[in-house]
Amino acid sequence: MNYFDLPLEDFTNDFVDNWLLPNTAGFFDRISDILRSFIDMVTSFLLFIPPEVIVIAVILVSWKASGKGLALFALLGGFYLGAVELWAESMQTVAIVIVSTLISVAIGIPVGILTALNKTAERIVRPILDFMQTLPSFVYLIPAILLFGLGSVPAVIATFVFATPPVVRMTSLGIKQAPEDVIEASRAFGSTKWQLLAKVQFPLAVPTIMAGVNQTMMLALSMAVIASMIGAPGLGDTVLTGISTVNVGLGLTGGLAIVVLAIILDRITQSIGTKS
């Protein structure tokens, strides 16, 4: 099938080396600085608060959101993270997850609403989402390093790429699913498009949107681990060290810590979605 040569590889490298980096380095540096200080702020905040306080807060939230079971699990999970001395790493991972989820949600929900209401926007956004979801994550880890250097910033960027599609899709779905008769009633009483969105479509979509946020958060957590390969600190780093030194025990302790975080984050966000 080789009818003509497509020098995509050379072309891309050429583009990145000779145009993208020289021309946009300043721009990306600035984004990088802002993100880094944001992530650092969240991380140092989480590390500044005594672990006991955080664990108690999480237990209370779990209790309220889900029930006794999850509260007990949060307590045991807290003891576990302390006992295997992975508290600081856990908080670093949580910081990356929080920051990237916030960015994903802040961009994903408006985009989702736009695609639900506007067919052209949907036609443009949908292939981009497909692209983001199917492109192997390692592929964009490379340019992320080039543009943002090593560390937690490219991790957040890569996580954003990886984790945003669900919240966009679920928001779009939720908005579209508002019952036709309710929309019609609202229109009949003279609602503007904004009123319709703010008072009918969005509130009715909240449970679906929260399901999307939940998915985004879970993907962010799994990506935060992979992103340890580009220098992101946290539990992923622990696991990576375990792998590279063939230390099964270290890999397991790190892996279990991730599972603990995943279960708590998942159950809490899920119950927020179903309750509203």
Add this chain to the structure above:
Amino acid sequence: MSKIEVKNLTKIFGSNPAQGMRLLEDGQKKSEILKKTGMTVGVNKASFHVEEGEVFVIMGLSGSGKSTLIRLVNRLIEPTSGEVLIDGESLKTMDTAELLNTRRKKLAMVFQNFGLLPHRTVLSNVAYGLELQGMKKQEREAKAIKTLEDVGLKGYEASYPGELSGGMQQRVGIARALTNDADILLMDESFSALDPIIRKEMQNELMNLQSKLGKTILFITHDLDEALKLGDRIAIMKDGQIVQVGTAEQILEDPADEYVAEFVKDVDRSKILEASHVMKRPEVVMSHKDGHRMAIRKMEEVGASSIFVVGKDNELKGLLTIDDAIKAFKEDIPLNDILIEDVISVPPSTPLSDLIEIAVDSKYPITVVENSKLLGIISRVSILSGLVLGREKDVEIETSEVIPV
């Protein structure tokens, strides 16, 4: 000036409505246009007007275009051609702001499936129209509480629509429409989703409310009984066209075409009404043993010009008119000799459709007789009201109380 005026309103759904319009102008039928172009003629040159305070019912089977028509009236659906005037103002030329304002202030709508906001309380639903207008929370909720009382939902303010029965949900829907203080209520099959008993109850309550509020109501239904009961005037729709507009009596007595006639026929059949269902207790029943004096006094008491005479065990003897009674009194002729005996008697199972013909020819009320006993009488009024309202309740209790004097 009519409250609502609809002129030549047409809606064609499909890829090329202009082409559909041309075919319609050429006199093609809905089915032909569908076959040729795949386009659906929703409403075909409908014209009517609704006066202030009138209940105007549009009746048609599903697919007749009635739901499309009501949505053209508030421009939820854009018409292909034709015009709607609300208080003399054309909806067609309004910009978005004017249209929204008209919907907010003049046209309130009640839906078949209620269309309530499931995430809001009953109170918040009822205040929704005013909220859209930007009214302050306290003010709009005070109004909403008042209308909720009017529709009998006091105490349900904090409930959610999903917690209420269908009938109660529709009360919320009606309250929401009333809270807006709009002059015009558009009611799209508003009671069709309710079970028959609740439905009847809601119809009665609507008539009660209407007698107090005097709104202009455009009511859509597929149910002729409902149309006859509620409508001051009724328009019958078929295939997107209005085939007849008239009062209940006009439509029952003088159907415009076979289609309407078929409907009217259905009224009788569907109700399976019989003489016993619509008969009334005779106004006065008196024994043949009583004298002239007694007969005249009885007639005087009830203000009737004639009276049925019965014998022992309610056996029908005949009809006595006041003139004859007086004459007989003066000339001292026995009552039995002057009774009109050829009054029309029917068995209780006589279908109403037969009674209509009999009633037209009969000077006197029809008697319902079984085993030569008088069970009840039927006047023209009771036939018509039977057609419109359905069977007369409690008839049996009443007739059992008839005791010869």
